[in-house]
Amino acid sequence: MNTMETQAKPVLYGYYRSSCSWRVRIAFALKGIEYEQKPVNLIKDGGQQLTDQFKAINPMQQVPAVAIDGVTLSQSLAIIQYIEETRPQPRLLPADPKQRAHVRIICDIIASGIQPLQNLYVIQKIGAEKAQWAQHFINRGFEALEPILKQTAGKYCVGDEISMADICLVPQVYNAERFKVDMSQFPTIRRLNQTLGEIDAFKASHPSHQPDTPDDLQA
Amino acid sequence: MSGSAARVLKPVLYGYYRSSCSWRVRIAFALKGIEYEQKPVNLIKDGGQQLTDQFKAINPMQQVPAVAIDGVTLSQSLAIIQYIEETRPQPRLLPADPKQRAHVRIICDIIASGIQPLQNLYVIQKIGAEKAQWAQHFINRGFEALEPILKQTAGKYCVGDEISMADICLVPQVYNAERFKVDMSQFPTIRRLNQTLGEIDAFKASHPSHQPDTPDDLQA
DSSP states (O other), X not given: OHHHHHSOOOEXXXXXXXXXXXXXXXXXXXXXXXXXXXXXXXXXXXXXXXXXXXXXXXXTOOSOEEEETTEEEESHHHHHHHHHHHSOSSOSSOSSHHHHHHHHHHHHIIIIIIHHXXXXXXXXXXXXXXXXXXXXXXXXXXXXXXXXXXHHBSSSSSBTSOOHHHHHHHHHHHHHHHTTOOGGGXXXXXXXXXXXXXXXXXXXXXXGGSTTOXXXXXX | OOHHHHHSOOOEEEOOTTOHHHHHHHHHHHHHTOOOEEOOOOSSGGGOGGGSHHHHHHXXXXXXXXXXXXXXXXXXXXXXXXXXXXXXXXXXXSOSSHHHHHHHHXXXXXXXXXXXXXHSHHHHHHHGGGHHHHHHHHHHHHHHHHHHHHHHHBSSSSSBTXXXXXXXXXXXXXXXXXHTTOOGGXXXXXXXXXXXXXXXXXXXXXXXXXXXXXXXXXOO
């Protein structure tokens, strides 16, 4: 027990409302892994992710980054897969390779096809038309995800076990709601989001409950 | 060759010669020595063949690549490649050590989430007149992060001395950078790796200049 006590907890560099940071918070929570947070405010001081100090932590100057087991990792899905491979229970990827592929397809549609087109950096660059731009890309991705999820989903995104697909979906729906996307055309996504929102790991990691959540958004 | 092996269908790749994401999958098949068929999807012709209802049934996201393999159809190049890796494990495309695997995935994801989606055809068509600057901006931004990362992780290849998914992602992205006239002089590690990898048969055979749908004037 002494070695465990001297081991540092993982440290998450994230932002309460960053959907990619939330993915990592969910994964830690599902695995029952205690971690510390060192919030990086993406708005304040021109964006704390742009400091030289944070650039040394992540050259891409983005959250999340995680210091764990003596290394610092970035890219939420790489972080989560590292956690999965080193702390295997409970599993976040199915055992069957085809099911795993379905999980990864859903994750990648979100993590490559939607979120990067509507993150803070990009919408700041788009400027005045950012709301329409963000809605466009979220709609486009959800229009593909809805029929895919109709095929793959049981109780959760892929079958009846929680996976990385669920971890990616919930924060993306939160973003969709922030950008006022009309969710009525995505009944499967809504149903899954509702089910997942009742789970402790998803609730505890919600943007409204984080150390850096502004007072007026605390829940 | 047994009777049942002869009846097993080859995987089918729905791709485009110049799609960097399709190229990633071609490299993976080549590295694994897996024979496959191609059914090219021309992203420009007829307003974009990826937008047909027929292709939408293959991939609801209406993008290449998609692969029909083992009775299923998969999309998203990294999901496809990881499926191939898990079902045809040799030679390996991910290191054995979890930390090294994480480094590979970080490099892949910087490219596959942080660069390519911001400069793919769909997005630059939407950006319109300023597309060259937009694409250069995002490639530069990603390469400015990748260069110091690769300086740390690279041996002969992107991560150590074994070819991995990171190399598979890097080469097509450098090709895109060159198409968009990005100044590569500030990225010596990326250039060195790209040069080394470009000499490897799997990378050469899968190059956009050698595909069934490569236009005659771009054939090499």
